[in-house]
Amino acid sequence: MTPPYPLIYHRLLDAYGPQHWWPAESRFEMMMGAILVQNTNWLNVEKALHTFRPKMTPEVIDQMTAEELAPLIKSSGFYNLKAKRIKAFIDWFQTYHFSIDLLKKQKKNRLRSELIEVYGIGRETADSILLYALEKPVFVVDAYTRRIFERMGYDMPKAYDLFQQEVEQSFTDDVSTYNEFHALLVEHAKRHCRAKPLCSGCPLSDICQQRIS
Ligand code: SF4
Structure with a gap:
């Protein structure tokens, strides 16, 4: 039934x-939050965002190594792994010129297929990004x-x-x-x-x- x-x-x-979801100051922060919240609670994400926020632009992250990024997101746990995942996400985002508007113009299924292929982005994270950052209709x-x-x-x-x-x-x-x-x-x-x-x-x-x- x-x-x-x-x-x-x-x-x-x-x-x-x-x-009133998702709690974030920008769509890019929302996407970062969707990765940081993997295997942890939102309180730890908020702590990590506080440290991360001053450097949280795709252009700045693109210039950092995963080793440089990891300490900024330490409070979220699994920070070495998540730093690699964020770097992989940034590599993918760069193919859209770091433009959220350009992402929003793409078809939902295309974006979903691509996101799931990004290192460390599973279905739940991909769908959270699609729904809350890119306003695609997905449960x-x-x-x-x-x-x-x-x-x-x-x-x-x-x-x-x-x-x-x-x-x-x-x-x-x-x-x-x-x-x-x-x-x-x-x-x-x-x-x-x-x-x-x-x-x-x-x-x-x-x-x-x-x-x-
Ligand atoms: S708390 Fe969960 S298990 Fe209990 S009645 Fe509500 S939905 Fe059912």
Whole structure:
């Protein structure tokens, strides 16, 4: 059975309100944040952004080595690895002359295919960049999303792309809805559907099987 995605979306929106994602001062910072947040929490990303921000332009990063970049993003964890990933991303971005406007003019599927080929950019990171920096209509699947729907009683596709396609079939290609839905699911995972869930008061409790293992 397919989850009632629009119902879930509206329940979460009523409960938590608009989330105003992504928290960033610019689209480029958003793209950097999408890489820095891999395997860590947003608090550590914010600390890293504070140190990184004065040098955070694609042109400056392009002139740095990964070894020079790594100390600036130390607070995000796995900083040597993430420095290499950011450098690889910058190499790709350079093929578009470091122009976000030029990126936005490209087709979603082309950008997605290219991003996934960049070292260290997986589907979730690629889709976050597409949605939040480039305003392409795409649903971001993450571990929180999977946890919530599986606990609710749905056997979700294991493959990322199939999971994504299933959700997208229930919506028109609308950037603001996908923007809000992902942010709301993250908020729900923090407030109620935590690793140890707080089901009391959960806005989805009457439609959730609470399959908690
Ligand atoms: S009722 Fe519990 S398990 Fe179900 S969505 Fe809410 S917090 Fe998660």
